[in-house]
Amino acid sequence: MKPARSLIPIGTATLLPDTARRVRRLEDQLLAHLACWGYREIILPTFEYLDVLSVGLAPEVLEKCYKFADWTTGRILVLRPDVTAQIARIVAMDMGGMGLPLRLSYRTTVFRYEPEHAGREREIFQVGVELVGADDPHLDAEIITLLIESLKHIGLPDFKVSLGHVGFYKVLLERTGMSEAAQKEAEFAAAHKDLPRLEQVMSQEGVPRKKAHVILEAAGRYGQDDVLQWGRKAAGRDSSLKKPLERLAKVYELLELTGVKDHILIDLGEFRGFDYYDGVVFDVFTATLGYELGGGGRYDHLLGKFGRSLPSTGFALDMDRVFAALDQREPQTADGKPPILLVGPQKLYSQTFRLAERLRKLDVHVIQETIQGEPSQFIRHARERGQSLATSTVILLGAPGLSHKVVQLLDYSSKRTRPKISQVPIQELPAMIKAQSYANL
Amino acid sequence: MKPARSLIPIGTATLLPDTARRVRRLEDQLLAHLACWGYREIILPTFEYLDVLSVGLAPEVLEKCYKFADWTTGRILVLRPDVTAQIARIVAMDMGGMGLPLRLSYRTTVFRYEPEHAGREREIFQVGVELVGADDPHLDAEIITLLIESLKHIGLPDFKVSLGHVGFYKVLLERTGMSEAAQKEAEFAAAHKDLPRLEQVMSQEGVPRKKAHVILEAAGRYGQDDVLQWGRKAAGRDSSLKKPLERLAKVYELLELTGVKDHILIDLGEFRGFDYYDGVVFDVFTATLGYELGGGGRYDHLLGKFGRSLPSTGFALDMDRVFAALDQREPQTADGKPPILLVGPQKLYSQTFRLAERLRKLDVHVIQETIQGEPSQFIRHARERGQSLATSTVILLGAPGLSHKVVQLLDYSSKRTRPKISQVPIQELPAMIKAQSYANL
Numbered sequence: 001m002k003p004a005r006s007l008i009p010i011g012t013a014t015l016l017p018d019t020a021r022r023v024r025r026l027e028d029q030l031l032a033h034l035a036c037w038g039y040r041e042i043i044l045p046t047f048e049y050l051d052v053l054s055v056g057l058a059p060e061v062l063e064k065c066y067k068f069a070d071w072t073t074g075r076i077l078v079l080r081p082d083v084t085a086q087i088a089r090i091v092a093m094d095m096g097g098m099g100l101p102l103r104l105s106y107r108t109t110v111f112r113y114e115p116e117h118a119g120r121e122r123e124i125f126q127v128g129v130e131l132v133g134a135d136d137p138h139l140d141a142e143i144i145t146l147l148i149e150s151l152k153h154i155g156l157p158d159f160k161v162s163l164g165h166v167g168f169y170k171v172l173l174e175r176t177g178m179s180e181a182a183q184k185e186a187e188f189a190a191a192h193k194d195l196p197r198l199e200q201v202m203s204q205e206g207v208p209r210k211k212a213h214v215i216l217e218a219a220g221r222y223g224q225d226d227v228l229q230w231g232r233k234a235a236g237r238d239s240s241l242k243k244p245l246e247r248l249a250k251v252y253e254l255l256e257l258t259g260v261k262d263h264i265l266i267d268l269g270e271f272r273g274f275d276y277y278d279g280v281v282f283d284v285f286t287a288t289l290g291y292e293l294g295g296g297g298r299y300d301h302l303l304g305k306f307g308r309s310l311p312s313t314g315f316a317l318d319m320d321r322v323f324a325a326l327d328q329r330e331p332q333t334a335d336g337k338p339p340i341l342l343v344g345p346q347k348l349y350s351q352t353f354r355l356a357e358r359l360r361k362l363d364v365h366v367i368q369e370t371i372q373g374e375p376s377q378f379i380r381h382a383r384e385r386g387q388s389l390a391t392s393t394v395i396l397l398g399a400p401g402l403s404h405k406v407v408q409l410l411d412y413s414s415k416r417t418r419p420k421i422s423q424v425p426i427q428e429l430p431a432m433i434k435a436q437s438y439a440n441l
Numbered sequence: 442m443k444p445a446r447s448l449i450p451i452g453t454a455t456l457l458p459d460t461a462r463r464v465r466r467l468e469d470q471l472l473a474h475l476a477c478w479g480y481r482e483i484i485l486p487t488f489e490y491l492d493v494l495s496v497g498l499a500p501e502v503l504e505k506c507y508k509f510a511d512w513t514t515g516r517i518l519v520l521r522p523d524v525t526a527q528i529a530r531i532v533a534m535d536m537g538g539m540g541l542p543l544r545l546s547y548r549t550t551v552f553r554y555e556p557e558h559a560g561r562e563r564e565i566f567q568v569g570v571e572l573v574g575a576d577d578p579h580l581d582a583e584i585i586t587l588l589i590e591s592l593k594h595i596g597l598p599d600f601k602v603s604l605g606h607v608g609f610y611k612v613l614l615e616r617t618g619m620s621e622a623a624q625k626e627a628e629f630a631a632a633h634k635d636l637p638r639l640e641q642v643m644s645q646e647g648v649p650r651k652k653a654h655v656i657l658e659a660a661g662r663y664g665q666d667d668v669l670q671w672g673r674k675a676a677g678r679d680s681s682l683k684k685p686l687e688r689l690a691k692v693y694e695l696l697e698l699t700g701v702k703d704h705i706l707i708d709l710g711e712f713r714g715f716d717y718y719d720g721v722v723f724d725v726f727t728a729t730l731g732y733e734l735g736g737g738g739r740y741d742h743l744l745g746k747f748g749r750s751l752p753s754t755g756f757a758l759d760m761d762r763v764f765a766a767l768d769q770r771e772p773q774t775a776d777g778k779p780p781i782l783l784v785g786p787q788k789l790y791s792q793t794f795r796l797a798e799r800l801r802k803l804d805v806h807v808i809q810e811t812i813q814g815e816p817s818q819f820i821r822h823a824r825e826r827g828q829s830l831a832t833s834t835v836i837l838l839g840a841p842g843l844s845h846k847v848v849q850l851l852d853y854s855s856k857r858t859r860p861k862i863s864q865v866p867i868q869e870l871p872a873m874i875k876a877q878s879y880a881n882l
Contacts, residue, residue, distance in 0.1 A: 007534055012487070012488065014531050015483060017482060037807065037808070042458060045454060046520075046564055052449075072554070109487065111487070258791075366477065368583065388541070
């Protein structure tokens with residue numbers, strides 16, 4: 001028997017209402033917090049011309065892009081694989097009039113072919129910021145402090161930011177005289193803390209034992225001031241090693257002043273997965289999740305590739321992973337009550353609609369339904385509809401034996417199958433519903 | 442000279458902060474309003490398998506899709522060209538557990554190749570709802586009332602909803618014995634109120650003059666009850682014409698009860714651009730814009746194509762057009778003040794950061810910058826930065842001759858080039874800033 005053909009593209013997912021609500025709230029919290037730091041949201045187009053964007057993308061990212069032809073121009077379009085490169089393109093070409101440095105935020109998805117077969121890893125939802133147009137350790141510290149404060153703001157308690165400087169390790173590797181391809185491979189191994197692989201690459205390239213030892217140790221070490229101390233010793237009088245190290249030390253010192261030092265681990269082997277980083281870089285991770293939640297760093301030479309030289313830094317968070325980290329700490333239940341159900345017979349349609357209108361004006365979420373059949377069956381019917389919609393409250397107009405000024409209230413909030421039924425004058429209903437905080441605010 | 446190669450894909454745009462802010466606020470207002478009616482947001486994947494989604498799409502829509510290969514499976518992916526078809530796919534395959542009818546909302550973009558060369562018409566931002574799983578004129582009335590109340594809620598005053606029933610006109614056309622292709626063309630002409638073209642098609646097909654006359658008149662007529670009266674006469678005893686007409690009349694009657702009748706124009710030639718509509722349909726338009734802002738209608742047979750038969754209705758709004766309609770009425774200025782700029786010398790970095798933190802906790806938007814150079818130049822420097830960032834307020838710590846407990850406040854709010862400068866004790870600053878509603882809430 002053939003396996004069933006998949007009907008949903010792998011690596012994508014639909015977020016149903018309870019999840020979507022949480023995602024939107026998390027997103028709103030983050031963006032509001034970023035705004036308090038002066039980062040203003042921009043909304044990006046979903047695709048770009050490949051020939052334009054590609055100057056800002058590494059070959060391995062380009063290989064993972066979704067590409068398609070533009071019928072009108074015959075050129076190749078690419079679904080945004082990375083926001084930083086896209087914002088670099090936009091700032092370089094589009095935003096001449098705005099004062100520097102620019103503080104920008106975004107919430108959007110990036111698209112990449114990934115080998116895995118579950119979750120949303122082909123359409124990755126990100127929230128992030130870019131700080132474009134100035135090179136200053138204070139701004140490195142601002143971006144890292146903002147990242148940490150943002151994660152604290154949304155309630156993530158146990159996380160670390162591993163902080164390094166691309167320059168330090170790059171110079172160490174260049175000094176070995178390895179081929180460029182081998183250097184790339186060594187960077188990759190160091191970034192993934194794959195020390196056996198790193199050792200193997202250097203041995204194949206005939207890197208002298210002493211140099212190899214320093215490189216392995218730099219990749220393996222992480223901690224606080226002690227790592228900076230070790231780095232200073234390893235750098236000796238070599239100014240091209242000392243310079244990145246002193247920048248890193250300065251940023252670390254500022255992070256003490258902003259009060260976030262406890263979250264920092266200095267990691268001299270820290271690399272981000274993108275070629276364009278060329279200064280202080282960082283990853284954020286938790287003890288319990290086996291992958292980073294996001295990261296960022298300085299990319300001083302990226303915008304120059306698009307024709308406007310502007311030093312810049314920024315970070316991005318993978319929202320699905322942030323979500324998973326929050327859930328792991330404390331699985332969230334769907335918050336916010338389901339909408340109230342308001343039912344009435346057809347002849348009371350107008351009155352039922354007016355009542356729904358009054359409740360909605362109080363921000364109560366109300367579904368209105370018209371009830372069919374014999375009046376004697378109204379309560380049974382209302383109860384069934386309430387159960388089917390998994391609501392906490394059903395309000396019935398026109399129940400037999402009751403004046404039109406009184407409604408039947410079916411209260412499911414105690415989670416029993418049979419609701420608590422009471423009679424309430426319409427006059428009193430809105431205030432009562434509002435007071436019982438049925439409102440889904 | 443060759444024309445410059447475009448660097449930005451045609452039909453796409455970046456929304457800069459002022460515009461992005463307005464778009465997000467409009468979107469939030471709409472989604473919150475839809476939630477009050479029990480419509481809960483879902484978040485959709487950006488692409489789908491073409492072979493799966495295509496059963497729900499008309500050939501002319503399929504031709505406008507962005508398509509690309511999935512390397513992993515060799516199948517063709519398509520960027521969502523239409524939300525209704527995608528939600529039909531998802532509900533039919535994915536959402537078995539949820540109680541019917543489902544009330545869903547969304548905010549997303551759809552992608553279509555369009556011949557025009559300006560604006561965002563290739564990536565169209567939509568907000569909409571679907572009401573899935575029941576066939577009832579009360580639900581037709583609910584969707585149309587919700588559309589009208591939503592547009593009133595966001596402040597759009599002068600708009601009309603043209604309301605028709607696909608069934609009435611389809612039966613009229615079928616009765617002529619025209620070829621299927623000619624019928625399609627006649628539908629298209631009727632939808633665009635292109636009466637000369639409609640007449641031409643019928644004459645080419647040899648439609649008898651009397652029948653052609655009724656079809657032309659149905660397409661040209663719009664109004665209130667009088668149009669329904671005319672339709673009843675035209676239908677005579679023909680039950681396949683009377684049935685759609687009576688459904689339309691019933692919905693119209695309910696719209697009087699919900700208080701939105703004044704916005705309705707009955708239009709018996711009303712067609713939507715999608716094949717899947719098969720009941721009551723509607724468009725919304727304003728007098729001043731030459732195109733519809735959105736629309737929707739009943740699509741009882743669409744979900745069946747994805748394997749689950751569920752009568753449904755819904756609407757979508759083109760947000761760029763809604764935006765344009767709001768702007769045309771009253772061009773909006775960028776609302777919300779720009780962030781405050783807080784500057785201090787390096788040696789006061791820590792104190793400056795603490796002050797920024799206190800202000801941010803009050804939801805004030807604050808950019809912190811470190812000021813360089815001689816203290817005698819601090820005020821000049823602060824003033825220049827304030828102008829460059831177009832802010833309304835600059836706060837300077839560490840101005841020469843002042844205690845560290847007092848800041849210089851540069852107030853640009855009176856729009857003069859030179860700010861009003863005053864001294865304020867740090868203690869009093871947060872309350873003062875908050876009271877002057879510098880907060881960008």
